[in-house]
Amino acid sequence: MFSLNRSAFLNNPASISGSFPDKHRRILPTRVVVAGSSNRDKSNGSLLMATDESTATLKEMRDGYAEVVDPKSGVSGGVQDVYGEDTATEDQPVTPWSVSVASGYSLLRDPHHNKGLAFSEKERNSHYLRGLLPPTVISQELQVKKMLHNIRQYQVPLQKYMAMMDLQERNQKLFYKLLIDNVEELLPIVYTPTVGEACQKYGSIYSRPQGVFISLKDKGKVLEVLRNWPEKNIQVIVVTDGERILGLGDLGCHGMGIPVGKLSLYTALGGIRPSACLPVTIDVGTNNEKLLDDEFYIGLRQKRAIGQEYAELLHEFMTAVKQNYGERILIQFEDFANHNAFDLLEKYGTTHLVFNDDIQGTASVVLAGLISAMKFLGGSLADQRFLFLGAGEAGTGIAELIALEISKQTNMPLEETRKKIWLVDSKGLIVSSRLESLQHFKKPWAHEHEPVKELVDAVNAIKPTILIGTSGQGRTFTKEVVEAMASLNEKPIIFSLSNPTSQSECTAEEAYTWSQGRAIFASGSPFDPFEYGDNVFVPGQV
Numbered sequence: 250m251f252s253l254n255r256s257a258f259l260n261n262p263a264s265i266s267g268s269f270p271d272k273h274r275r276i277l278p279t280r281v282v283v284a285g286s287s288n289r290d291k292s293n294g295s296l297l298m299a300t301d302e303s304t305a306t307l308k309e310m311r312d313g314y315a316e317v318v319d320p321k322s323g324v325s326g327g328v329q330d331v332y333g334e335d336t337a338t339e340d341q342p343v344t345p346w347s348v349s350v351a352s353g354y355s356l357l358r359d360p361h362h363n364k365g366l367a368f369s370e371k372e373r374n375s376h377y378l379r380g381l382l383p384p385t386v387i388s389q390e391l392q393v394k395k396m397l398h399n400i401r402q403y404q405v406p407l408q409k410y411m412a413m414m415d416l417q418e419r420n421q422k423l424f425y426k427l428l429i430d431n432v433e434e435l436l437p438i439v440y441t442p443t444v445g446e447a448c449q450k451y452g453s454i455y456s457r458p459q460g461v462f463i464s465l466k467d468k469g470k471v472l473e474v475l476r477n478w479p480e481k482n483i484q485v486i487v488v489t490d491g492e493r494i495l496g497l498g499d500l501g502c503h504g505m506g507i508p509v510g511k512l513s514l515y516t517a518l519g520g521i522r523p524s525a526c527l528p529v530t531i532d533v534g535t536n537n538e539k540l541l542d543d544e545f546y547i548g549l550r551q552k553r554a555i556g557q558e559y560a561e562l563l564h565e566f567m568t569a570v571k572q573n574y575g576e577r578i579l580i581q582f583e584d585f586a587n588h589n590a591f592d593l594l595e596k597y598g599t600t601h602l603v604f605n606d607d608i609q610g611t612a613s614v615v616l617a618g619l620i621s622a623m624k625f626l627g628g629s630l631a632d633q634r635f636l637f638l639g640a641g642e643a644g645t646g647i648a649e650l651i652a653l654e655i656s657k658q659t660n661m662p663l664e665e666t667r668k669k670i671w672l673v674d675s676k677g678l679i680v681s682s683r684l685e686s687l688q689h690f691k692k693p694w695a696h697e698h699e700p701v702k703e704l705v706d707a708v709n710a711i712k713p714t715i716l717i718g719t720s721g722q723g724r725t726f727t728k729e730v731v732e733a734m735a736s737l738n739e740k741p742i743i744f745s746l747s748n749p750t751s752q753s754e755c756t757a758e759e760a761y762t763w764s765q766g767r768a769i770f771a772s773g774s775p776f777d778p779f780e781y782g783d784n785v786f787v788p789g790q791v
């Protein structure tokens with residue numbers, strides 16, 4: 250089974266751990282055992298296995314990373330694909346090359362390798378599973394059908410969410426197969442809107458850690474904390490401090506649902522291995538009184554640290570991440586409040602591979618949506634007038650990307666293209682007379698105009714062709730506002746981007762009804778298709 254230098258591993262198992270590039274990595278009491286041979290030793294439950302039926306050969310052991318190639322199919326998981334995740338959705342034998350994978354009972358409890366009833370007869374023999382499973386062997390296809398059937402029985406979305414999380418903890422291959430095959434149905438469960446409710450109730454539904462929690466208590470020890478996470482070859486981190494979870498505000502440590510959900514999308518939609526993804530929540534306290542009084546709250550019970558104390562913990566984290574995972578680690582900032590989001594992006598933008606999803610990720614998707622909408626509208630972005638409700642991360646991030654794109658398309662200077670874009674915040678239209686008191690990220694949008702307080706008045710004054718909601722405030726695109734857009738435009742473009750559904754500026758139904766079916770509508774959280782007159786409108790999710 251081992252084709253390469255097997256005796257070296259067998260004789261000196263510690264060398265496997267010791268050869269990892271990270272010198273500080275703990276030497277686990279790992280033993281190299283060929284499952285199925287008399288050599289088997291269950292004493293520490295931590296085995297490197299090759300199976301009797303495994304046709305894999307260990308082609309390379311470089312820097313401690315194994316590349317597994319199946320000589321029959323030629324399928325390679327590639328360097329570091331220790332769990333065979335690159336072929337996770339294919340029905341193929343388990344080949345658990347790993348530094349610390351157990352067989353038998355422990356294998357059934359390892360979500361990376363567990364296949365449940367889909368373990369074949371041969372696998373049941375070679376992995377010591379006989380008797381631990383009922384006799385029937387079913388296909389992964391049937392498992393998917395069964396899970397989907399079960400999930401559809403639940404009426405309450407949060408129950409569906411919990412069933413999905415439970416599956417992720419139990420059988421990761423099946424979780425991703427189910428999600429990938431049923432994206433439209435299950436994305437609203439593992440991500441917005443249901444993930445919002447999950448975060449609100451995270452303390453009650455919490456069962457097992459799905460990522461790393463770093464709190465003020467860990468100051469000075471962040472590197473050690475990161476090293477407690479079992480995966481070493483992390484490529485992408487999604488990190489939040491929980492202060493602005495979707496449009497729901499400060500959910501403190503309960504924000505963990507967001508990095509977990511976002512990283513499920515990295516795998517299901519982006520093809521990144523689950524083991525290369527690390528969800529992180531940084532807990533510096535919360536200003537949410539309800540949570541501080543909630544007996545089931547899982548975070549620090551204190552007000553949020555700010556200023557130097559906050560900056561120091563974040564800096565220690567950013568430094569430790571590079572130390573532990575190298576220069577090329579991608580860090581996605583997610584759902585930080587405005588005041589930290591812009592500063593962190595600026596501070597670490599040149600030293601780390603970072604982006605802020607709410608400023609930059611959202612902007613790129615919305616720009617794509619607008620470019621698509623131009624096909625219905627005719628003309629180009631430069632012909633449009635834009636009005637935003639909400640001048641935070643998403644609003645100013647999208648506005649800036651639109652201005653850049655128009656500048657690129659027309660060769661007009663950025664200062665000029667910005668003038669096509671107007672933003673309304675909680676105090677009304679952003680205009681030059683407010684310049685002094687504006688936060689720095691709003692200043693580029695303070696154009697010459699008399700003050701306007703209400704959104705509907707701003708619509709009538711600016712006469713936008715495109716209205717974009719990034720306010721985090723539900724039902725703010727009122728009938729009056731949508732009707733004003735519809736009276737100004739043959740095809741008003743209306744994007745209600747705030748999440749979850751409860752915070753959406755208007756519903757799809759409202760946008761279509763109040764514009765007599767003329768609106769080009771898209772939203773941040775999904776809406777069902779809506780029948781109006783003879784047409785069925787299918788709203789896009791941006």
Ligand SMILES: O=C([O-])CC(=O)C(=O)O
Pocket residue numbers: 441494495496584606607610611747748773
């Ligand atoms: O990307 C998304 O789903 C939107 C998002 O980050 C948010 O609402 O905070």
Ligand SMILES: [Mg+2]
Pocket residue numbers: 495583584606607
């Ligand atoms: Mg976000």
